[in-house]
Amino acid sequence: MGAKIKLIEYYLPERILTNKELEKVYPEWSATKLEKKVGIKQRHIAGPNETSLDLAANAATKLLEKEDKNLIDFVLFCTQSPEYLLPTSACLLQAKLGLRTEIGALDFNLGCSGYVYGLAIAKGMINSGLCKNVLLVTGETYSKFIAEDDISNRSIFGDAGSATIVTYSEEDMLGEFVFGTDGNGAENLIVKELTARNSYILPTNGRPTLYMNGPEIFNFTIETIPPLLQKVITKNKLQITDINYFILHQANKYILEFLISEMCLDISKCHIDMLNYGNTVSNTIPIALKDSLEQGRIKEGDKVLLAGFGVGYSWGSTIITI
């Protein structure tokens, strides 16, 4: 008994924010330098009335053009920008997609590690016989939390939605998982306003605003990710040379190149492509997987290492077989 990824689709909002536009607002930031360093040329930004749920639903709709929606027996929705405080966005998604009512649906709140956790939950549910076809959906709109004058975050983050069907398979194509959590890093990537801890108060004329301590997040990443990859390879009883392709969370090119060099990985086996998307949080891994499959960078039988890491801190990794 096992589980496998059957289909992936993603959706990007229409509006595009280019480096050229950012350069006009912040002349001290060169568009070409930004592209060269962080590996991002443009990012998609959700419209004023477009939510994470909308992006996720659009991705799921594309997916359900190829799959009988009545097969879905569980919905997992990963987002940190839910439609409402309550009810659960996944319940709204069930209605929006016209899925059966005899199914389970829940949200889980994770960021850059979310897709790997979603695969783990789906695998656990399928392997224990709770369900057969899980619709794993991610949707994120960090742009709505980013202050107008916050050039660092505006240049990095983009909005997107993704949908994946994880289905029952005779052979287990989703390998062993390694997880990690360190809530001591919570303050380094956080949105504090309009939350229980702050009595649901918003500053006058204010909005919930994302704070990121970039240097601390970078420190966390370079300390945590190399051992994480070692652990997941060992846990799957593989050697590093058995891995055909590495898809790490596409945080930015600078961080990825640093990690690749630290771990002496073959850069041609590592996915670095957020040029047209930016860092789309929980969407980067499904986008990378879908693009890699379509572009022939990975093929049937390949072992692909996935690793997500970030806000929480939360991190997780697994090795899948395509």
Add this chain to the structure above:
Amino acid sequence: MNENFLTLFADALEKEPSDMSMDDEFRNYEEWNSLAVLAVIAMIKQNFNITIPRKDFDELKTVSDLFEYIQAHR
């Protein structure tokens, strides 16, 4: 050693070492921005294998402060 460090620091900032001195307050460099911070963190990790907690880093003012911190924590 000091000179080597100044060169490494200059490379990270894509600056000429001749335009810099160990007594400079590095946050005053026009090249100093959020990307430069990452470049300096990466340079320190790669060359000295240490990461500097943000609260310590914020206390360091000059290139020389940074150099001495690294010497003390290697």
